[in-house]
Amino acid sequence: MKNNQILILKKIFFIFLVCILFETSTGVYSQTGLSFRVFPDTISQFEPIITVSPLNPLVMFCSCNSFNTYRSPQNSEGIFVTTNGGLNWFGSDMCNGQNINNHNGDPGIAIDKNGRFLLKHIGYQPYAVLAHYSTDMGSNWSTNVVLSQNQPPEDKGAMITDNNSTSPYYGRTYITGVNYQIPYPVLFSYTTNGGTSWSSYSSIPNSAADRNSGGELAIGRLGQVYDIWAVDSGSPPGTEKYASFGRSTDGGVSWSTTLNVFNMHGIGMLYTNWNIFVNGIPKIVVDLSGGSRDGWLYVVTNEYNLSPAGSDFDIIFHRSTNGGTTWSPGIRVNQDALNNGKVQLFPAICVDSTGTMDIIYYDNRNTTSDSLQVFMSRSSDGGNTWYDQKISDRTFKPVAAYQYHMGDFIDIVAARNKLFPVWMANYTGIFQIWTTIMDIPPFGVQKIGSTVPKNYILVQNYPNPFNPSTTIEFSIPNKDNVKIVIYDALGKEVNTLVNQQLEPGSYKVNFEPGNLASGIYYYSLITNEFSSTKKMVLVK
Numbered sequence: 001m002k003n004n005q006i007l008i009l010k011k012i013f014f015i016f017l018v019c020i021l022f023e024t025s026t027g028v029y030s031q032t033g034l035s036f037r038v039f040p041d042t043i044s045q046f047e048p049i050i051t052v053s054p055l056n057p058l059v060m061f062c063s064c065n066s067f068n069t070y071r072s073p074q075n076s077e078g079i080f081v082t083t084n085g086g087l088n089w090f091g092s093d094m095c096n097g098q099n100i101n102n103h104n105g106d107p108g109i110a111i112d113k114n115g116r117f118l119l120k121h122i123g124y125q126p127y128a129v130l131a132h133y134s135t136d137m138g139s140n141w142s143t144n145v146v147l148s149q150n151q152p153p154e155d156k157g158a159m160i161t162d163n164n165s166t167s168p169y170y171g172r173t174y175i176t177g178v179n180y181q182i183p184y185p186v187l188f189s190y191t192t193n194g195g196t197s198w199s200s201y202s203s204i205p206n207s208a209a210d211r212n213s214g215g216e217l218a219i220g221r222l223g224q225v226y227d228i229w230a231v232d233s234g235s236p237p238g239t240e241k242y243a244s245f246g247r248s249t250d251g252g253v254s255w256s257t258t259l260n261v262f263n264m265h266g267i268g269m270l271y272t273n274w275n276i277f278v279n280g281i282p283k284i285v286v287d288l289s290g291g292s293r294d295g296w297l298y299v300v301t302n303e304y305n306l307s308p309a310g311s312d313f314d315i316i317f318h319r320s321t322n323g324g325t326t327w328s329p330g331i332r333v334n335q336d337a338l339n340n341g342k343v344q345l346f347p348a349i350c351v352d353s354t355g356t357m358d359i360i361y362y363d364n365r366n367t368t369s370d371s372l373q374v375f376m377s378r379s380s381d382g383g384n385t386w387y388d389q390k391i392s393d394r395t396f397k398p399v400a401a402y403q404y405h406m407g408d409f410i411d412i413v414a415a416r417n418k419l420f421p422v423w424m425a426n427y428t429g430i431f432q433i434w435t436t437i438m439d440i441p442p443f444g445v446q447k448i449g450s451t452v453p454k455n456y457i458l459v460q461n462y463p464n465p466f467n468p469s470t471t472i473e474f475s476i477p478n479k480d481n482v483k484i485v486i487y488d489a490l491g492k493e494v495n496t497l498v499n500q501q502l503e504p505g506s507y508k509v510n511f512e513p514g515n516l517a518s519g520i521y522y523y524s525l526i527t528n529e530f531s532s533t534k535k536m537v538l539v540k
Contacts, residue, residue: 037432044067046433048433058083058084061137066105095132098144108156116135131191150179155215160174174225175198190251240265273370276404283349285350302315308329312339312343328383344363348361350414356379361377381496445484453476461511464537472509472511476505480502486521521535
């Protein structure tokens with residue numbers, strides 16, 4: 001081969017590497033599905049959380065527990081910020097909010113309607129729950145506001161801000177957490193002035209005789225505040241027995257509480273296989289996509305030995321279509337074989353702009369029992385069916401990062417038609433926060449032509465037969481309410497892919513059958529003026 005040909009090949013290879021991977025002083029980024037560290041460091045980082053600015057979706061704030069035996073305080077909160085949609089991150093592994101020596105991790109974070117960053121965390125000199133705010137995207141933080149001074153302090157809990165402009169409490173930010181003193185009350189506070197001051201940290205009414213754990217928040221479109229937590233069997237960690245639910249319609253001033261909204265058999269224990277604490281604390285989110293399921297509540301837990309969970313740790317899903325008054329039975333999210341000796345851990349959930357749910361979790365279905373990968377399950381029909389995919393590009397061995405804790409929380413957010421999961425892993429020999437940037441897969445309906453068709457048309461799906469997915473195309477000549485519905489061979493509805501008003505044009509939608517069995521299925525285009533049905537075959 002001639003020298004100039006070799007040189008050209010080298011340049012092409014170099015350009016290829018640059019396209020898939022770019023290293024900077026603040027980390028590695030990728031837009032090709034490769035995992036990279038948010039903030040490379042030499043100290044332990046675990047339990048990441050992430051949020052998106054309501055003013056600019058390119059701005060995101062990620063925090064975590066950071067632990068270093070060679071500094072004081074040993075624990076603190078990572079402050080990691082991106083202003084370009086996750087490509088680059090900057091910040092610090094130690095929050096500088098005063099009192100600087102009273103940081104002990106377990107952060108909760110939010111960005112309010114004015115772009116102000118808010119942070120709550122645990123303190124230990126003395127024990128306390130403390131809150132700060134930042135007006136310069138995390139570079140500097142206010143002196144702490146003391147929310148409580150209990151010993152021992154509250155658990156990690158959660159923080160959320162009301163960014164719904166239709167809400168009467170638009171801009172209000174909320175905190176919840178469970179205190180580790182009998183009777184283990186679920187505590188709550190809010191700020192109306194960007195964290196300058198907070199309401200009294202008071203108990204949400206509940207009558208559980210056993211220990212409460214967790215505390216996760218969600219906000220409805222009209223300002224409803226939803227709080228969910230687990231009731232478990234004893235001192236931490238303890239098996240979660242059922243989920244309790246609180247709802248406020250007056251901005252957190254008063255609450256109605258349901259003690260048991262659904263039974264669960266959580267995984268709260270010291271998991272001896274890896275010698276780390278694990279738990280099944282429920283996570284909650286509201287669908288605010290504006291679609292047919294707008295306002296639905298979704299909760300995900302980690303359970304075993306209670307159907308539909310098997311004898312191994314599984315991800316279990318519940319939903320409420322009426323603001324938390326009633327809840328669905330459990331639905332198993334992960335689609336690997338039941339009771340296969342594999343485990344799924346620490347789920348986190350979001351709803352993206354298409355109204356599709358995205359749940360990430362650790363999983364060892366494809367690895368040895370001492371290693372984990374990160375998986376994501378997606379549902380486009382409100383949780384009836386699920387489709388799994390691996391999203392991490394490597395495995396790691398779970399071990400304790402700090403006193404039997406690897407960390408119990410990972411997270412995911414959606415912004416700008418992309419997904420941003422964050423998790424902890426010791427790929428480099430020490431636990432760090434990792435992420436990847438994912439385009440939202442095409443579950444939603446997509447317009448494929450601007451020409452107005454003359455007739456209603458339903459096209460034969462392709463490929464057909466299919467596995468694992470197929471595409472359905474259709475055309476409508478008028479503005480119309482459109483449904484694309486999937487039926488089994490007996491005529492039972494098994495999925496609704498589209499249910500919305502569409503402008504004239506041609507469209508396509510992807511169908512992924514999840515755990516549906518092989519066989520003959522039918523799909524229908526149904527509008528106010530037209531209907532048509534065709535047959536398709538799923539082969540697994």
